[in-house]
Amino acid sequence: MPADAQISRLKPRRTDIRRENERTILDAAEKVFAEAGFGGATMQLIADMAGLPKANLHYYFATKEDLYRRVVQQIFEIWLDAAMLFDDAPGPVEGIGGYIDAKMDISRTHPYGSKVWASEVMHGAPVIQDYLETTLRDWTEGRIRAIQRWIDEGKMRPVNPRHLLYMLWATTQHYADFGHQIQTLNNDRPLSDRQWLEAKASVKDLVLRGIGAI
Amino acid sequence: MPADAQISRLKPRRTDIRRENERTILDAAEKVFAEAGFGGATMQLIADMAGLPKANLHYYFATKEDLYRRVVQQIFEIWLDAAMLFDDAPGPVEGIGGYIDAKMDISRTHPYGSKVWASEVMHGAPVIQDYLETTLRDWTEGRIRAIQRWIDEGKMRPVNPRHLLYMLWATTQHYADFGHQIQTLNNDRPLSDRQWLEAKASVKDLVLRGIGAI
DNA sequence: TTTTATGTTGACCGGTTGGTCAGGTTGTGG
DNA sequence: CCACAACCTGACCAACCGGTCAACATAAAA
Incomplete structure (x- = not known):
């Protein structure tokens, strides 16, 4: 194991993955909801903005409403x-x-x-x-x-x-x-x-x- | 022709029809756009609010964007x-x-x-x-x-x-x-x-x- | 190494939407 | 009264949307 393992992991830990992906999705969603409104925003648009597949969004946030509420x-x-x-x-x-x-x-x-x-x-x-x-x-x-x-x-x-x-x-x-x-x-x-x-x-x-x- | 023809027509004139329907639709659209946003508003909702068939809206306003612009x-x-x-x-x-x-x-x-x-x-x-x-x-x-x-x-x-x-x-x-x-x-x-x-x-x-x- | 829980994703589906159109009705000028 | 233009509308369609799912990948636990 390399010496810098604790300050720069190549393979992210599980907890980090969840935290970082939720942050990425929330930031993208905030922008899209602001620019298009709730009705005008689409999960696909948010997914593209976040650089993730649409299905991945639904893994972290069950519905569009859940994401919006957050x-x-x-x-x-x-x-x-x-x-x-x-x-x-x-x-x-x-x-x-x-x-x-x-x-x-x-x-x-x-x-x-x-x-x-x-x-x-x-x-x-x-x-x-x-x-x-x-x-x-x-x-x-x-x-x-x-x-x-x-x-x-x-x-x-x-x-x-x-x-x-x-x-x-x-x-x-x-x-x-x-x-x-x-x-x-x-x-x-x-x-x-x-x-x-x-x-x-x-x-x-x-x-x-x-x-x-x- | 009845005496009160000019102040209370039973059959509306052509120009009145257009003016009144446009007014009805615009008022309904204003409310629906305000309450649901552009993306959340639907032509069907506006039509119901105006009490007119959806196809009638498209007769007076070509597209949803045209109606919104007005x-x-x-x-x-x-x-x-x-x-x-x-x-x-x-x-x-x-x-x-x-x-x-x-x-x-x-x-x-x-x-x-x-x-x-x-x-x-x-x-x-x-x-x-x-x-x-x-x-x-x-x-x-x-x-x-x-x-x-x-x-x-x-x-x-x-x-x-x-x-x-x-x-x-x-x-x-x-x-x-x-x-x-x-x-x-x-x-x-x-x-x-x-x-x-x-x-x-x-x-x-x-x-x-x-x-x-x- | 094996097992298990977590994370990833392309493909798919039922429902909804904006918009079209053919065929009908009604008012109006001649 | 007639002919034309304006008005009306049910039925329809292609496109899109939120959400699902089975199959797969990977990291942590045993």
């Missing part, structure tokens, strides 16, 4: 992680400002997931309705209380916390969901690093001024 | 009409405030069209790319100049007009595109008249404060 859950968990920033913040500048930064970063790094989520909700959330009614509802109520506390402490103007949250979601996700439109209005070029910084700064400036936190 | 053009024209308010306004309070009012009203009255547009853009705008590159680009540049003029006249803070526009689009359309999520977070009830007024007031308040217009 993709939607993925972006939801990423967003929930980003929302941690909200809680530990002493005031709206750090809390809401940091949340905007985090969500804008996700819109740039995970545009496909955001689109799949948007599409799912637009179609009536047929597969994640329970998430909306449990996790999202609880999370929203908690954040509304946090915002209300900042208002009570005089750290920001008295605004409707619920509609403030909707504005945060709408604006940050817009840069992912409507990225194609933004790119077209940017002379068909993707936003540069500098332009992304400008976007984040503009959104934070508008929101934090709007709530009277700066 | 639906997308419709919402775009509605939005363009609403944007007229922008031009004649003396300042940002009237111009941007009025634009928010108009777009929020459209989100309530035409939620299906908004969803179809969102879906189309998310999928890379395959059928309306030319609209984005001509009409929308021109409109956007004009509005950016109007905002810049207000800034130069000291009627609002110096903000990035482009990102301000994106925030307006994102936030107002969010109430249509993510209406299901908003309804779920509203105890599964649609927003009442009072709640819509509160939403419009909140959005206007946040934006107009954010740009320093009030």
Whole structure:
């Protein structure tokens, strides 16, 4: 057995095979679902994107719905992680400002997931309705209380916390969901690093001024 | 010929037949495309929704794509009409405030069209790319100049007009595109008249404060 | 080495879809 | 009243889709 066996196996272990193939398929599925919608996506398209035979997809994911559900859950968990920033913040500048930064970063790094989520909700959330009614509802109520506390402490103007949250979601996700439109209005070029910084700064400036936190 | 022939014909005129059937089909198509996506929508579903045989749809609209294109053009024209308010306004309070009012009203009255547009853009705008590159680009540049003029006249803070526009689009359309999520977070009830007024007031308040217009 | 569980895949199938078309009905101008 | 054009529709078809399965390959366990 060669010395580098543990850092570069020629023959992958069983557990690695499963993990890597599931990752490959999920990434391909996220892209195809985002670009074609659930109805427009085909298992063959996802298989081609993943570089695997179609039958292999069905070995790891029983049905198209199962695969789709996993993709939607993925972006939801990423967003929930980003929302941690909200809680530990002493005031709206750090809390809401940091949340905007985090969500804008996700819109740039995970545009496909955001689109799949948007599409799912637009179609009536047929597969994640329970998430909306449990996790999202609880999370929203908690954040509304946090915002209300900042208002009570005089750290920001008295605004409707619920509609403030909707504005945060709408604006940050817009840069992912409507990225194609933004790119077209940017002379068909993707936003540069500098332009992304400008976007984040503009959104934070508008929101934090709007709530009277700066 | 009866006296009331001109105000209530039993047998419709040819031109009326065409107009009414096209209207019926377009309304049904808008709803089905919004709820199922382009790929998930079927001509049979649209036909059932319209109460017409499938073959009749193909008499008025040659292909599924033709029908879809007409639906997308419709919402775009509605939005363009609403944007007229922008031009004649003396300042940002009237111009941007009025634009928010108009777009929020459209989100309530035409939620299906908004969803179809969102879906189309998310999928890379395959059928309306030319609209984005001509009409929308021109409109956007004009509005950016109007905002810049207000800034130069000291009627609002110096903000990035482009990102301000994106925030307006994102936030107002969010109430249509993510209406299901908003309804779920509203105890599964649609927003009442009072709640819509509160939403419009909140959005206007946040934006107009954010740009320093009030 | 043998056995067994896991991973791989081409070929296939029933069901659905967008679209066609022949043959009929109805309104309208002459 | 007639002839023509517009309108209507049941029946049909080729193409495609999600999903299955038997046969095979390979890695781990015995």
